[in-house]
Amino acid sequence: MPAAICAMWRGMVLVDPSVEYQDKRLAEIIPTAPPMLAADLARRKSCASDPRPAEVTGTCLDPAPPADLPKESADWFVQAQAPSYSAATLRNIRRWARPVPTRVAEKKSMGSRR
Numbered sequence: 001m002p003a004a005i006c007a008m009w010r011g012m013v014l015v016d017p018s019v020e021y022q023d024k025r026l027a028e029i030i031p032t033a034p035p036m037l038a039a040d041l042a043r044r045k046s047c048a049s050d051p052r053p054a055e056v057t058g059t060c061l062d063p064a065p066p067a068d069l070p071k072e073s074a075d076w077f078v079q080a081q082a083p084s085y086s087a088a089t090l091r092n093i094r095r096w097a098r099p100v101p102t103r104v105a106e107k108k109s110m111g112s113r114r
Contacts, residue, residue, distance in 0.1 A: 014110075041093065047086035060086055 019025075026033045046053050047060035065077040 041090075044086055044090045044093065048083055048090050050083035052083060062086070062089065 023034075023037075043056060043059060044062075046056040047062075052060065061078060061081055065074040069077065
């Protein structure tokens, strides 16, 4: 395809896979989900602590390195998931845990960008 035609098709699409009231809908479909999510949130809070409590040692990899990853890469993978990584993940979870009306009110169109 000529470069001029390709240039016309450049762009970016941002997609948010979350939906309003998804936590309520999930609880209706899977009644055991809220306690599981609460336990995961508590684990993430412990993992974000620096230093990490001994009881969460070995539970903070999210995800664990693939089994076929070479040892030196696996070591790097594990070290990269330090408490700061867990804290960043927790901040993102908390951002989406805000009340739904607050999130809905913040929605706005970015419009067309050229």
